[in-house]
Amino acid sequence: MTLTLDTYLVTQQDLSAGRSTESIVADAIAGGVDVVQVREKDRTARTQLETAEALREPTAEAGVPLIINDRVDIALAADADGVHLGDDDLPISVAREQLGEDAIIGRSVSTVEAAREAEEAGADYLGVGAVYTTASKDVDDEENGIGLDVVGEIANAVDIPFVGIGGVTPERAPDVVEAGADGVAVITAITQADDPERATRELGEAVEQGKRRRDELEGEA
Amino acid sequence: MTLTLDTYLVTQQDLSAGRSTESIVADAIAGGVDVVQVREKDRTARTQLETAEALREPTAEAGVPLIINDRVDIALAADADGVHLGDDDLPISVAREQLGEDAIIGRSVSTVEAAREAEEAGADYLGVGAVYTTASKDVDDEENGIGLDVVGEIANAVDIPFVGIGGVTPERAPDVVEAGADGVAVITAITQADDPERATRELGEAVEQGKRRRDELEGEA
Numbered sequence: 001m002t003l004t005l006d007t008y009l010v011t012q013q014d015l016s017a018g019r020s021t022e023s024i025v026a027d028a029i030a031g032g033v034d035v036v037q038v039r040e041k042d043r044t045a046r047t048q049l050e051t052a053e054a055l056r057e058p059t060a061e062a063g064v065p066l067i068i069n070d071r072v073d074i075a076l077a078a079d080a081d082g083v084h085l086g087d088d089d090l091p092i093s094v095a096r097e098q099l100g101e102d103a104i105i106g107r108s109v110s111t112v113e114a115a116r117e118a119e120e121a122g123a124d125y126l127g128v129g130a131v132y133t134t135a136s137k138d139v140d141d142e143e144n145g146i147g148l149d150v151v152g153e154i155a156n157a158v159d160i161p162f163v164g165i166g167g168v169t170p171e172r173a174p175d176v177v178e179a180g181a182d183g184v185a186v187i188t189a190i191t192q193a194d195d196p197e198r199a200t201r202e203l204g205e206a207v208e209q210g211k212r213r214r215d216e217l218e219g220e221a
Numbered sequence: 222m223t224l225t226l227d228t229y230l231v232t233q234q235d236l237s238a239g240r241s242t243e244s245i246v247a248d249a250i251a252g253g254v255d256v257v258q259v260r261e262k263d264r265t266a267r268t269q270l271e272t273a274e275a276l277r278e279p280t281a282e283a284g285v286p287l288i289i290n291d292r293v294d295i296a297l298a299a300d301a302d303g304v305h306l307g308d309d310d311l312p313i314s315v316a317r318e319q320l321g322e323d324a325i326i327g328r329s330v331s332t333v334e335a336a337r338e339a340e341e342a343g344a345d346y347l348g349v350g351a352v353y354t355t356a357s358k359d360v361d362d363e364e365n366g367i368g369l370d371v372v373g374e375i376a377n378a379v380d381i382p383f384v385g386i387g388g389v390t391p392e393r394a395p396d397v398v399e400a401g402a403d404g405v406a407v408i409t410a411i412t413q414a415d416d417p418e419r420a421t422r423e424l425g426e427a428v429e430q431g432k433r434r435r436d437e438l439e440g441e442a
């Protein structure tokens with residue numbers, strides 16, 4: 001199975017402008033989102049499970065992988081497609097053993113070395129960032145994130161696909177993909193958008209634009 | 222297998238007077254502790270796993286069940302004996318499905334109704350409380366906890382064993398057991414004791430005293 005990562009939504013109920021995560025995800029699916037990750041770290045395990053269960057049917061019907069942040073047990077209980085793990089979470093090997101070979105296991109990394117380690121440990125994809133700092137919309141704040149150069153280095157260092165995350169907007173997405181990412185992951189660019197469906201579609205178009213630019217560069221090379 | 226619950230230690234690294242949880246647990250085992258639960262909610266999943274793994278061998282050698290708070294995935298990864306669940310955690314049915322029939326599954330309850338529900342859902346034991354408020358050492362603060370009457374009502378309502386938890390000290394333990402608990406669970410009465418081994422032993426003696434009192438009462442009845 002090829003994992004499409006063009007547009008990757010990370011949920012956060014309390015950054016959803018008063019709308020439910022279920023409604024945001026429904027809109028994102030209508031807008032063509034490729035992956036949905038439930039990341040509700042401030043919520044109880046019970047609430048995370050209920051959210052995952054509520055998203056299972058609509059994502060499955062749309063063919064959109066449903067990923068759970070951190071909790072392997074919740075992923076299993078909700079019959080999710082996989083988990084996304086960070087430095088503070090369980091090791092990839094533990095998740096793989098409990099979820100099996102078919103599960104999608106993602107890993108957050110911010111360096112080339114960590115990207116290589118995650119690939120060797122069996123990650124199916126990476127979340128690379130923060131590319132930009134998320135706090136500011138200032139286009140010049142790349143210096144506070146890992147930046148596009150590191151995105152390019154990671155693209156050269158690993159074979160597994162990855163999304164750029166952290167401060168990514170439709171305006172910035174083409175640059176992130178041109179630099180080497182397979183797609184982009186966002187929270188607020190979708191969850192706080194006036195129209196999450198349109199925002200998702202625009203993000204997808206921005207990713208396509210980045211791919212065209214990259215193809216052109218590679219054609220020139 | 223009969224589950225002995227006389228003395229039940231709940232760990233909390235940041236309430237251990239600068240000592241490691243491993244050293245506290247070693248002392249508690251020397252003092253005859255019956256169950257150890259890893260409850261480090263403020264720590265990362267990775268750290269919780271490492272703590273559980275470090276405790277697996279010493280507890281297994283002592284025949285002391287090792288229980289993990291909340292996280293079924295960490296319990297599985299560390300080959301722990303079971304999990305302890307509260308209202309905010311995964312349902313008992315989910316834990317049972319993932320851990321299997323032999324796992325020990327505990328449930329926190331504070332009412333007779335919740336105790337009955339947990340028993341019906343397949344809990345192996347209960348943590349009942351808070352019996353007393355934990356903040357104060359004032360012996361009169363039972364009114365702020367569920368109190369000994371509710372402990373007695375739960376003892377009459379369910380067949381599974383349970384520990385009283387919340388503000389329990391060696392001084393109060395006999396009352397809690399006399400009221401109907403099978404044992405007592407503590408954090409600071411052991412983790413912050415000058416001598417955790419002696420504190421565990423004294424707690425066990427206090428539980429024995431409570432059992433004798435209850436036997437005498439039953440003999441009179």
